[in-house]
Amino acid sequence: xxxxxxxxxxxxxxxxxxxxxxxxxxxxxxxxxxxxxxxxxxxxxxxxxxxxxxxxxxxxxxxxxxxxxxxxxxxxxxxxxxxxxxxxxxxxxxxxxxxxxxxxxxxxxxxxxxxxxxxxxxxxxxxxxxxxxxxxxxxxxxxxxxxxxxxxxxxxxxxxxxxxxxxxxxxxxxxxxxxxxxxxxxxxxxxxxxxxxxxxxxxxxxxxxxxxxxxxxxxxxxxxxxxxxxxxxxxxxxxxxxxxxxxxxxxxxxxxxxxxxxxxxxxxxxxxxxxxxxxxxxxxxxxxxxxxxxxxxxxxxxxxxxxxxxxxxxxxxxxxxxxxxxxxxxxxxxxxxxxxxxxxxxxxxxxxxxxxx
Amino acid sequence: xxxxxxxxxxxxxxxxxxxxxxxxxxxxxxxxxxxxxxxxxxxxxxxxxxxxxxxxxxxxxxxxxxxxxxxxxxxxxxxxxxxxxxxxxxxxxxxxxxxxxxxxxxxxxxxxxxxxxxxxxxxxxxxxxxxxxxxxxxxxxxxxxxxxxxxxxxxxxxxxxxxxxxxxxxxxxxxxxxxxxxxxxxxxxxxxxxxxxxxxxxxxxxxxxxxxxxxxxxxxxxxxxxxxxxxxxxxxxxxxxxxxxxxxxxxxxxxxxxxxxxxxxxxxxxxxxxxxxxxxxxxxxxxxxxxxxxxxxxxxxxxxxxxxxxxxxxxxxxxxxxxxxxxxxxxxxxxxxxxxxxxxxxxx
Numbered sequence: 001x002x003x004x005x006x007x008x009x010x011x012x013x014x015x016x017x018x019x020x021x022x023x024x025x026x027x028x029x030x031x032x033x034x035x036x037x038x039x040x041x042x043x044x045x046x047x048x049x050x051x052x053x054x055x056x057x058x059x060x061x062x063x064x065x066x067x068x069x070x071x072x073x074x075x076x077x078x079x080x081x082x083x084x085x086x087x088x089x090x091x092x093x094x095x096x097x098x099x100x101x102x103x104x105x106x107x108x109x110x111x112x113x114x115x116x117x118x119x120x121x122x123x124x125x126x127x128x129x130x131x132x133x134x135x136x137x138x139x140x141x142x143x144x145x146x147x148x149x150x151x152x153x154x155x156x157x158x159x160x161x162x163x164x165x166x167x168x169x170x171x172x173x174x175x176x177x178x179x180x181x182x183x184x185x186x187x188x189x190x191x192x193x194x195x196x197x198x199x200x201x202x203x204x205x206x207x208x209x210x211x212x213x214x215x216x217x218x219x220x221x222x223x224x225x226x227x228x229x230x231x232x233x234x235x236x237x238x239x240x241x242x243x244x245x246x247x248x249x250x251x252x253x254x255x256x257x258x259x260x261x262x263x264x265x266x267x268x269x270x271x272x273x274x275x276x277x278x279x280x281x282x283x284x285x286x287x288x289x290x291x292x293x294x295x296x297x298x299x300x301x302x303x304x305x306x307x308x309x310x311x312x313x314x315x316x317x318x319x320x321x322x323x324x325x326x327x328x329x330x331x332x333x334x335x336x337x338x339x340x341x342x343x344x345x346x347x348x349x350x351x352x353x354x355x356x357x
Numbered sequence: 358x359x360x361x362x363x364x365x366x367x368x369x370x371x372x373x374x375x376x377x378x379x380x381x382x383x384x385x386x387x388x389x390x391x392x393x394x395x396x397x398x399x400x401x402x403x404x405x406x407x408x409x410x411x412x413x414x415x416x417x418x419x420x421x422x423x424x425x426x427x428x429x430x431x432x433x434x435x436x437x438x439x440x441x442x443x444x445x446x447x448x449x450x451x452x453x454x455x456x457x458x459x460x461x462x463x464x465x466x467x468x469x470x471x472x473x474x475x476x477x478x479x480x481x482x483x484x485x486x487x488x489x490x491x492x493x494x495x496x497x498x499x500x501x502x503x504x505x506x507x508x509x510x511x512x513x514x515x516x517x518x519x520x521x522x523x524x525x526x527x528x529x530x531x532x533x534x535x536x537x538x539x540x541x542x543x544x545x546x547x548x549x550x551x552x553x554x555x556x557x558x559x560x561x562x563x564x565x566x567x568x569x570x571x572x573x574x575x576x577x578x579x580x581x582x583x584x585x586x587x588x589x590x591x592x593x594x595x596x597x598x599x600x601x602x603x604x605x606x607x608x609x610x611x612x613x614x615x616x617x618x619x620x621x622x623x624x625x626x627x628x629x630x631x632x633x634x635x636x637x638x639x640x641x642x643x644x645x646x647x648x649x650x651x652x653x654x655x656x657x658x659x660x661x662x663x664x665x666x667x668x669x670x671x672x673x674x675x676x677x678x679x680x681x682x683x684x685x686x687x688x689x690x691x692x693x694x695x696x697x698x699x700x701x702x703x704x705x
Contacts (some may be wrong), residue, residue: 213506
C-alpha cells in the first residue's frame, strides 16, 4: 500500500523557480480542497481555474492562492462562436486555461491528485521536478540507457554520440502517478484493486518517432514552444467519446515535436492519484475510442508534416487537414474534430497575437 | 517468476575471462550461477592460467580450443572482450547471459542481492513492446499494466531478442566522461524494465547482457575493433557496434530489445585518464555510424537473421568502407562470423 505525503508543517517554498513565468491550470467541477495539501509547493504560483459544468455553482478556492477563474459563461463570452471548440462536461475544457494564460510554462494537475512520497518518505515537489525537466535538454535522437543524462549523478553512456550530447529543447514533461494508475476501463474492470506502488526513479526522453499515451493528470509544458498543439479535443457533452482528450493532444504534440526537433520527457515526478473513476462510466466514454484507436494510431505513426510547416500553428493546421482527409471515413466525429482543431488555432492566435518587435 | 520457475537447462552463462583469477568473481555469483551451465572463454592474449574454483558446471575454452574450432587465423576475431562471442558461437542453449568478469551481484534498495541471471531470463521470456511506449514501463510485470490509450492490438507484444542490464558503482561511461567526473559513481537504482522503442538507436553495453540465441544469435557480431583496442571497456567499442547491428536487425524482424533491470555491481578497474591518453578512435567511428544506421533499410527479402547480417555487412562496406578501414574490417568480420556460425551450428 502506498500513502500520500503529509505536507503539514512544510514551509511554503520561499524560492519558487519561474514564479512569474508559470501558470498552474486546474479543471474542476467540485472544489479545490486538494490545494491545501499542495500549499507549500504551489502557493507562490498563479492559478488558472477552469470551472466545468454548472457555471452558477461557486468553486471555493483555499485562502492565499492567487487565481483567475473561468466558468462556461466566461468561455462563451471570451471566445464567442469559437467557444464551440472547448469541451463541456469534460476535463478537456482545461485547454482553455492554456489559451488564456500569458505565461511561458504551464503545469496542469487534476483535483484528485495529492502529493506523493518518494521511497525515503519525503514529500515530492512535483512542480519543482517538472521545472527541472523543462529547463534541461531532451535527448530524442539516441536512447541513453542511464536515462536522463543531465540529472545529478547520471551522464551519457559509452557509445553515445558526442554530437548529440547537447540535446534539444524540452517541450513537455509528462509525470506519473502512484496509487490509482491511469488504466483504461477494461483494465480497471479486470484489476479493480491494482495500485501502482512502484517508484521508478527516472526521467527519460521519449525517442523521436515513438508515440505514447499522454496523461493530462500531471503534466507540464513550455507553452511558447508547443502550446498551440495542446488542444484537448472535443469530448464530453454532445460528443461520442470521452477520456481521449489528453491522449489526442499527446499524439498531435509528439508528431509536431518530432517534426520541429523538440523533446518530450516522461517519468518523474510522481503525484498520488487518490480517486478511481467509475469503470462502467469510463467504459461508456471510451468504448468507441477503443475501436477508433486502431486506426488513429497508424494515422499518427505515418503522419508526415511538410518542410514548410515551421511553426506549431502551421503544423497543427496541416495535421487537422490530414485528420479530415484520413480519419473522417471512420466517423463523422473526426470531421467535426478537424474543424475544431482549426477553430482552436484561430482562437489561440486571436488571444495570443504575436508581439510586435 | 522466481528462479525456481525458469528452466535452467535453456540457459548458458558465458563469461569472457580477461582476468586469470576468476575466484572472487565466481564465488560472488555462486548462488545465482548454481544449477546453470557455464562457458568460460579465456582471452587468447591472456598468458596466465585461469584459476576457476570448484563447484561449477563449467566448460573452459582457451586459444587452442578456438583454433581447433575456427582455425588459427579466425581465432584473432575473439581476442580481448570479443572472446565471449566464441562462447555464443559454441553454445547450444536457447538463452545466453553474459557478464563481465569484473562485476559482482548488486544490492537492491531493500539490501537484497540481485539475481541478475533470473531477471535477464524473465525479461527474455516475456514479450517486448517496441511499437508504442508504455509510460508505466514493463506492462507484464507484477503490479503494472498497459496504460489508458495503449492500443489493444499491440498488447500481446513481440518476442524479446535481448535484455540489456545496467551497472551500479562504475557505470559504463566513456573515458572522457569518467575522467572528467573521476569520483562519480552510479548509485541510482531505477526499478524498471522497459522496451527500447522500434527505430530508436541506443548504445548496448556488453558488460551485462542477455539474449535469445535461438532468435538472434548470429546478430551478435564481434566485428568492430578500434585501433589500439584495449583490455578495459573504455578502450573498446565492439559491443556498441554489435548492439547497433542487433537493434537494427531486431527492429527489422519485429523483435524487441529491453533495457533496465537487472543491475550488477561493477568494480573499479583501470584508469579513465590513462585510457584518454590513447587517441580515442571510438568517438569518430560512432559519429559516422549514427547517420548510417538512421537511414539504413534492410531489404524486405532479408527474413533470416543471417541474411540480415550479410546485408548489413554489404551496406557497411558500401557506405562506410571508404570512411575508415575499421568499417571494412568490420564488414569482413561480419561475413566471416556468419560463415563460422553456419559451419559450427550446422553440425550441432
